[in-house]
Amino acid sequence: MEPLLQISGLEIDIPTRRGTVHAVRGLDLDIARGEIVGLVGESGSGKSMTAMAVVGLLPPAARITAGTISLGGRSIIDARHQDLQQVRRHDVGVVFQAPMKALNPRMMVGTQLREALLRAERPNLRAAMVRSLELLDAVGINRPMERLRQYPHELSGGLAQRVVIALALARHPRLLIADEPTTALDVSVQAQILDLLDHLRSTLDLAVLLVSHDLDVIRDRADRVNVINLGRIVERGPTLDVIDRPQHEYTQSLVAAMPSLARRRDLALVGLHRPSGAAAADGAGAGGTGDAPVADLDDGRPVDTPVDQDLVPIAEAIDVHKAFALPGGRLPWRPAHRRTAVEGVSVSIRPGESLGIVGESGSGKTTLARMLVGLAEPDSGEIRFDGRPVTALDREARTTWRRDVQFVFQDSTSALDPRRTVADSIGEPMLAAGVPATERHRRVVELLGEVGLAEHFGERRPRQLSGGQRQRVGIARALALDPRLIVADEPVSALDVSVQATVLNLLNRLRRRRNVAYAIISHDLGVISYLCTTVVVMYQGKVVDAGPVEQVLTEPSHDYTRMLLAAVPGARGRVAVPEVI
Amino acid sequence: MVLQHPAPPATAAPPTPSPLTRRDVLRTTLRSPVTLRFVVTRVLAGIVAVWGAVSIVFLMIMATGNPAQVMASEEATQEEIDRIARLYGFDRPIFVQYLLFLRNLVTGEFPNSLYTDEPAFSVVLARVPATLLLSVTGVALGSVVGLLVGYWCATSRFRLARVVPMKLLMVLQSTPSFLLGLLLILFFAVTWKLLPTSGMGSWKNLVMPAVTLAAYVAPAVARLFRSTIREMEVEEHVATATAKGLRPRTVRRRHIAVNALGPVIALIGMQVGGILGGAVITEQVFAWPGVGQLLVNAVNTRDFPVALAGVILICVGFVVASLVVDLVVAIINPRSRA
Numbered sequence: 001m002e003p004l005l006q007i008s009g010l011e012i013d014i015p016t017r018r019g020t021v022h023a024v025r026g027l028d029l030d031i032a033r034g035e036i037v038g039l040v041g042e043s044g045s046g047k048s049m050t051a052m053a054v055v056g057l058l059p060p061a062a063r064i065t066a067g068t069i070s071l072g073g074r075s076i077i078d079a080r081h082q083d084l085q086q087v088r089r090h091d092v093g094v095v096f097q098a099p100m101k102a103l104n105p106r107m108m109v110g111t112q113l114r115e116a117l118l119r120a121e122r123p124n125l126r127a128a129m130v131r132s133l134e135l136l137d138a139v140g141i142n143r144p145m146e147r148l149r150q151y152p153h154e155l156s157g158g159l160a161q162r163v164v165i166a167l168a169l170a171r172h173p174r175l176l177i178a179d180e181p182t183t184a185l186d187v188s189v190q191a192q193i194l195d196l197l198d199h200l201r202s203t204l205d206l207a208v209l210l211v212s213h214d215l216d217v218i219r220d221r222a223d224r225v226n227v228i229n230l231g232r233i234v235e236r237g238p239t240l241d242v243i244d245r246p247q248h249e250y251t252q253s254l255v256a257a258m259p260s261l262a263r264r265r266d267l268a269l270v271g272l273h274r275p276s277g278a279a280a281a282d283g284a285g286a287g288g289t290g291d292a293p294v295a296d297l298d299d300g301r302p303v304d305t306p307v308d309q310d311l312v313p314i315a316e317a318i319d320v321h322k323a324f325a326l327p328g329g330r331l332p333w334r335p336a337h338r339r340t341a342v343e344g345v346s347v348s349i350r351p352g353e354s355l356g357i358v359g360e361s362g363s364g365k366t367t368l369a370r371m372l373v374g375l376a377e378p379d380s381g382e383i384r385f386d387g388r389p390v391t392a393l394d395r396e397a398r399t400t401w402r403r404d405v406q407f408v409f410q411d412s413t414s415a416l417d418p419r420r421t422v423a424d425s426i427g428e429p430m431l432a433a434g435v436p437a438t439e440r441h442r443r444v445v446e447l448l449g450e451v452g453l454a455e456h457f458g459e460r461r462p463r464q465l466s467g468g469q470r471q472r473v474g475i476a477r478a479l480a481l482d483p484r485l486i487v488a489d490e491p492v493s494a495l496d497v498s499v500q501a502t503v504l505n506l507l508n509r510l511r512r513r514r515n516v517a518y519a520i521i522s523h524d525l526g527v528i529s530y531l532c533t534t535v536v537v538m539y540q541g542k543v544v545d546a547g548p549v550e551q552v553l554t555e556p557s558h559d560y561t562r563m564l565l566a567a568v569p570g571a572r573g574r575v576a577v578p579e580v581i
Numbered sequence: 582m583v584l585q586h587p588a589p590p591a592t593a594a595p596p597t598p599s600p601l602t603r604r605d606v607l608r609t610t611l612r613s614p615v616t617l618r619f620v621v622t623r624v625l626a627g628i629v630a631v632w633g634a635v636s637i638v639f640l641m642i643m644a645t646g647n648p649a650q651v652m653a654s655e656e657a658t659q660e661e662i663d664r665i666a667r668l669y670g671f672d673r674p675i676f677v678q679y680l681l682f683l684r685n686l687v688t689g690e691f692p693n694s695l696y697t698d699e700p701a702f703s704v705v706l707a708r709v710p711a712t713l714l715l716s717v718t719g720v721a722l723g724s725v726v727g728l729l730v731g732y733w734c735a736t737s738r739f740r741l742a743r744v745v746p747m748k749l750l751m752v753l754q755s756t757p758s759f760l761l762g763l764l765l766i767l768f769f770a771v772t773w774k775l776l777p778t779s780g781m782g783s784w785k786n787l788v789m790p791a792v793t794l795a796a797y798v799a800p801a802v803a804r805l806f807r808s809t810i811r812e813m814e815v816e817e818h819v820a821t822a823t824a825k826g827l828r829p830r831t832v833r834r835r836h837i838a839v840n841a842l843g844p845v846i847a848l849i850g851m852q853v854g855g856i857l858g859g860a861v862i863t864e865q866v867f868a869w870p871g872v873g874q875l876l877v878n879a880v881n882t883r884d885f886p887v888a889l890a891g892v893i894l895i896c897v898g899f900v901v902a903s904l905v906v907d908l909v910v911a912i913i914n915p916r917s918r919a
Contacts, residue, residue, distance in 0.1 A: 057820050094824040101817040106840050106913055110609055115835075116825040126606050148609040151915040167825055 002073065003030035004207045005054065005175055010067035012049050012058065012231075023049045023062065025231035029209075033174065036201055036208040038222030038239060040215060040254075042496040046231040051179050051211045053077075055092050071175065090118075093168025095197075097180040099160035103152035109163055110148030116170035135166040140196055157361070158189035165196065169204075176200070179211045186360040187523060191567040194221050213497060215258050216570030219243045227251045257501035259526035260570050261553065268301045268508075269501040269530065302530055303512050305352060312387045313348035314485045314517055315372050315405060320345055320381030322367050341367040343541035344381070347519075349485060354511060354518040356532030356549060358525060358564070364541040365521045366489055372519060373407045373487050403433065406478035408488035412470035416462040422448075422473050423458030429480040447476040451506055468499030472506065479510070487519045492527060504530055525568055529553055537561045614912040623907050627900045634896035638889065639682050643675065651885060686893070692886035701886035705872060705894055711781055712871035715864070716856040718787060719794025724849050726795060727802025731845075734803065735810035736833055747803065754800035758793055762866035765789045779868035790867040794860060798852050805848055809841035816840075843913045850906030857898035 012024040024046040031037045041047040052058050054069055054076075069077040071091055096102040104112060113132040114122055122128035129148070136144035139162040152160055161181065168176060178197060182190035198221060201208050212218050218225050218239065225242045227235040227250065235248040246252045256270040322342040342364040349355045349372075359365040370376040371383055374390060383390045385401045393401060409415035416425050426447055427440045435443070445455050451472040462470055471491065478486050491507070492500040508531060510516060520531050528535055528549065535552050537545035537560065545558040556562045642648055649666035657665075666672045669692065670681055685691055691701050730746045737743045753761075769789060770778040776785050813819070814837055822836040823829070861873035868874070872891055879887040911917050 055824055057823060090826075092824075094821070096817060096821060098817060102821045104818045104822065104836055104840065105916060108612060115822075115827060125610055126601055129601060129606055129609060145605065145609060149612050153916050164821065167821065171826060 003032050004072055005029075005031045005209070006068075006070045007050070007054070008068055010050065010053065010069065011065045012046070012053060012062055013065050014059070014062045016061075023231055024053070027067070027228070027231065027233055029226055029233065031175070031207040031209055033207050034201060034205045035224070036198070036210055036222045038218035038225040039209060039211045039228055040213065040218045040225060041228035042213055042254075042498060045228045047211050047228050048179055049231075050228070051177050051209060054175075054177060054209070055094055057094070090171055091173055092175045092177060093165075093171070093173035095161070095165055095168050095176065095178040095181045098184045099157055099164050100152060100155075100184075102164050103160060105152050108149050108151055109155070113148070113163075113166060113170065116167045118171055131170075132166075135170060136163075138169065138200075139163075139166045140192075141166070156189075157185050158192060161185060161189075161193050162196065165193075165200075169200070173206070175207045175209070177209045177211070180213065181210070182217065183212070183214070187525075187564060188360065188567040190217070190569070194569070197221070214569065215243055215255060215497070216260055216568070220569045227254070254497060257498045259500070259504060259524070259530045261526050261529055261565070261568055269504055301508060303354070303508055304533060307350050307353045307533060309350070311350045311352075313350045313384070314386060315487075315519070316346075316348040316384040316387075317368065317372060317378075318346050318382045318384065320368070320371055320378040320383065322364075322371065322376065322379050340364075340541050342371070342378070345538070345541070345543050346381075347372075347536055347543070347546075349517050349519050351484065351517055352515055353534060354520065354532045356528035356535035357519060357521045357538060358523065358528055358535060359538035360523060360564075362540075363538040365538050368538070369407075369487050369489050369519060369521045373405050374401070375407070403429075403481045404484045406481070406483040406486050408471075408474050408478050408486060408491050410490040411494060412467060412474045413462065415474050416470060418462050420461070421458060422453075422460050422462070422465070425462075425473060426458075426477045426480055429477060433481055443480070447479055450479065450510070451476045452502070466499070467495050468503060471495060471499075471503050475503070475506065475510075479514075479516075482514075483516060485517045485519065487521075489521045490523070491520065493522065493524065500527075507531055525553065525565065537564070615908060619911060620908070623904055627904045630900045631897055634900070635683070635686060635893060636679075638892055638896070639679055642889070643678075647671065648885070651883065691890060694887050695884050696882060701890040702894075704887050705875065705890045708870060708872045708875045709894070711869060712857060712860065712864075712873065715787065715790055715794065715869055715871055716853060716860055718791040719860070719863075720798050720849060720853050720856060722791055723795035723798025723852075724802055727799035728806055728845070730799065731803040731806030732810065732838055735807040735814075747807070750800040750803050753796045756796070758797055758862045759866055761796055762789065762793045762863060765793065766866070781870055786867075786869075790860075790863050790869050793863050793866070794856060798849070798856075801848060801852070802845055806841065806845045809844050810837055813837045813841040839913065843910050846909050846913070847906050850902045850909075854899035854902035857895055857902070 007027060007029040010024055010027040010029075011022070014021045014023050027046070027050055029037070029039070029050070039047045039050065049058065049062065053064060054071075056076075058064070064077060067077070068075055103109075110129070110132055113135060114125075114128045117128055117131055121131050132148060133144045136147055141147055141159060141162050147155070147159070147163070152163075155163065165181075176197070181197065182193050185193060194217065197208060197210070200206055210218065210222055222239045224237065225239045226233045227242065227246075227248065229250045235242055235246065235251045242251060243255060246255055253270060259269060320342055321340070321344060323338040323340045326337045326339050345364070345368055347355065347357070347368070357365045357368060367376060371378050374383070385393065385397075385405070388397070390398075390401060416422075420428075423441075423444045426444050430440045430443060444458055448455060448457055453469060453472060453476075457465070457469070457473075462473070465473065471494075475486075475491075488507075492503050495503060504527065507518070507520075511518060518531065520528065522528050532549050534547065535545075535549045536543045537552065537556075537558065539560045545552055545556055545561040547557075552561060553565065556565060645651065647662070647666070649662045649669065649671045653662045653665050663672075670678060673681070689700075689702060693699060694701050694704050697704065727750075730750060734743045734747045766778050766789065769776045776788055777783075780786055819832060819836050822832045827836075857872070860869075860871060861877055863869065864871045864873040865877065872894065876888060876891040878884070879891060907917075
């Protein structure tokens, strides 16, 4: 069959001050109608560049230097600007990564939909509205009438992504380009959006290019997959063949680095060793930060030492409640709505334990974590440290509490002061604790080594580091005062698969060596399964399921946990997914 | 509890579309730009701001020493000063004076001008139309020029067109109003005799003062608008708009420029607020009979009640201007409407 989209020999260069970055280097790809083709790779691999080149949305600096892209037999890459617009208008719809950012915050959903319609389909307001309602209905949005007059900030992430898909469908495209369409969404919403794309593919006979970093998503949804690394396709073929029996070294290492529910827990993840120095600068803009591989980091097998239940928990939450005020009410003096974030939750973390807190956005897991370390105070209930309520701690005990319980943030970029050197950031907690300068220096070097960074990294500033390196600095800072408990809020969700693996391995290794306890907040059940011994599942502010990690993940006792597990991608053809309610 | 496995979307036949009434169409297309709650909150905040400003004025009067002494002529005897103090209640405890002051403000019972013996507020209010005319014309002209130049400099394909207008405006910005005003008078009124030098009357009188004010407003507006457009260009929703197939010009105008207006409108609002009382120099140079000129005269002649009324009026003007700004910005940024 004649492919609808055909990319051959595509090369994209981005000139920068430090030389030209070859983002895409001779890439071939084709998609037929009614087919979902996956394009999988890490950030900087050139996968988004490729997708955006098809619709002419490359960043201004990027240049297509060679190759052709043709759609339905017509070349669009040499097309003049005006032609390209016609192509975009009629034939290609784009679904972007962050649905909330992809909609104009100033305009109502209805206005944005109306704009996207073909002129012939909007002779007047009424006709435009009829068509808009059809579109919203096609993407499974309930109460479409009301949605039309809502603003993007009044929609949930899943709804916003459906609206973006409706926009993409407005001009009857033949090709849909989905660039990480579910990365910003919760697992269950992710499953719904992917179902929707699948459904549209079959009903509208669409060709879909599904760009993702997530092997499991691709594995479940794509008919064929292309693995891209440093701007080249390194492996391609039917999805299950490629992912379950990878031939190329890079694909193999990608699969080995992916924490997944489907993998065996006692297998260590394998972090990727990026090409360093010149190769990276020449390649996909990795920036040549020279991430020296530290062999030691790879031993990250999960730690399954039994936890002594008689020990006094380091941190404990007892029936805590927390609500936030929302602006609301027609008049200022009417009482504001309160939104319950955490409702009667009790958890405890004993020495040596690694507790996973799982839930979707809005489930209250981050609020709970913040209360555990004292960044937020519960409205009612009690937070205890070493068995004593934290409100009753004297000055000295409070200092001990602050020192023994440390926090690692999700976004390592904003968690570090950009003007401070890495060594200053790591040394700061010790400075506050009054450790003398020479001792501090020695410990900083030691800590850098422990998280797998060479000594000279201490002189760098955060923006000179890669995301994974920054997160390791964040962990080193948390370790500085030798804590007994580390609370980490989504420690790896902002990282690439391979980097994620090194950080996960680091966390496991630290636990094995230092016997530090963890509370890991994550939406990713694979991460939880790899790092944790016990897990609590939160839903709408309550704990709905709790227990040892293997038990909860294999024999969930609550419907919500079952739903969550069923929604996790990567199950296709592996295990029978329990039919849920 | 909502526990559903993700249902296959839209498999169920859509509910039979009932014919859309005119009301449905209007209801979904129109939506009040601001909520009642938002307006009420902002108006209340405005009232509090006026009260605060008035109280500060009161404190400053008290801080300048005995107001009776200030009001009395320089050769006044102690007896005369005491008489004035009794007359205006300056001998009462300070808190009572404060309450009296507030009461007088609300009821409009304010001391008369010491010179014309007319009510101070009427004297000031009589000058308001002139000031409003000048400031609205000047700011409007400056904003339009500033917005056009800013948009042009942010989006033009030609480097020179992006750079030159901005440089010219920066030269203008660093020219003081009194110098620019005098230069205008020198050329347009004295040398070429095209426009009258001063006063108020026909539209010709308005041209030079308005241009002088505009020259003060336009550069700031242009620079801010240019930089916000630049920031807005890389927002992700702009890519969506482009991908929808809109013409590049539509994307630039509707999705970039309009979205970038928020900070600019806030800036313009502040300029209006400032110019209501601060066009002093321009009004002096062109002998424009506005509030600024009146204030300068009142201070020079120690016409205490008139100066006070002028200051209070300016405070109210400021608050009203920022209230309007809040309401307009809310239309552009729905998230601030709560």
